[in-house]
Amino acid sequence: MRVTGEVVVVTGAASGIGRALARRFAAEGAAGVVVADVDEAGAAAVAREIGDRALAVRADVTVEAEVRALADVAEREFGPIGLFCSNAGIITGHGLDASDADWSRALAVNTLAHVYAARAVVPRMVERGGGYLLNTCSAAGLVSCPGDAPYAVSKAAAISFAEWLAIHYRAKGIRVSVLCPQGVRTPMMERGLAEDHLTARGVAKAAPLLDPDDVAAQVVDALAEERFLILPHPEVAEYVRRKYDDTDRWIAGMSRFVASLGER
Template structure:
């Protein structure tokens, strides 16, 4: 028995990385996917790869920073399929800079793409799910919503905001048959993240060595958490933020006394 048989899933940022892996995982479990991405080539590729594997998928090109385009994305999906069972808010933009150096327009763009778009898509999809008396909303947060990294205040704020939005959506719609959960991935080997670690040479390996499990997540490992949350197996899970980070946030981050570190050093 497939776990998402007959379901319609709308996935923002579905043209790459975690969104792509989740789209393919959901499709393998019987869902039909609407890939929503600003990158038309990526969205078209993922949709055609899903179809080639025997699944159902279409795509819509959208810049989620623009409210009118979020409206069109939701309307197109509802018109095409007559329902929306799963919404995954996942697209991201990240402005970078220390707090005093971060440009206001970079801060604003980060909020537009990575928080306001999540709110607005959720707001527009909720009435559809309320009518259906069923639905699942998933939000991609990050360990960055729980702990901070240098020059990433804007990212930390949107990812913490996503967790708060998840909780509010969950408690307000729990009696309408709608569940809302967030996933907090740790470092995951996606095209987007790997680009940021490309330099200097060898940095990727240093970075991975700070994760207790000793490696990055594969996008499919995050997609599996999404699948659990989207499926009926998670019927009592709402308002949660599931951390999948190879033990990264389990560690305090304190340096260790020489000789008292992990056994692999």
């Protein structure tokens, strides 16, 4: 996947990784970049930064009709979508105390939004002979995370769904990648640190926080290689290896790490 000349849609693009991806894809020569977010003003600001080849669209990724409408607008304005980046995500900050509403919201944004995106674009991509899906999932989906149960579970489900897509649609010309960073210096992470969330403290302790623009640069390289697993923090690959080499030892180690963070 070379972004040059492609029509790209990025959800959750008003800030953080989504904003960085939209800006980088435009810099790489995308034919059109659709900046989608529930934050309409934020999306419009990013589109203005990019210029004439960008379009801001308000879209709630938890509403399937809005995701379908987003794809329709993108193709009407710019042409066939070559790359759909399902990037929007949320944290809850809760463990066993997470409410049913917390669970529902996390699963809707972090998992079902990817399902809605695939339903909206995969059939039309298959009909045209190919296309690409990039789903932002988080290292938490591979190796869990301190504190936030709905986040860890919903991100793991998102990765599982992406694997399923890649397996079933590869022969039909569809490529899939999952972006799985640890800590990135986004507004969501900054809020978590400011509010002293266990998850944010754990992520910040585990590895250096990356700049979103650096993550976007790595994404461009990974898409060119059509890698399924994009790991801006390369050490995550070793964590995954340890997890499956000796799962009991890995769980014990993660338990010690979480205990070291305290419960404040």
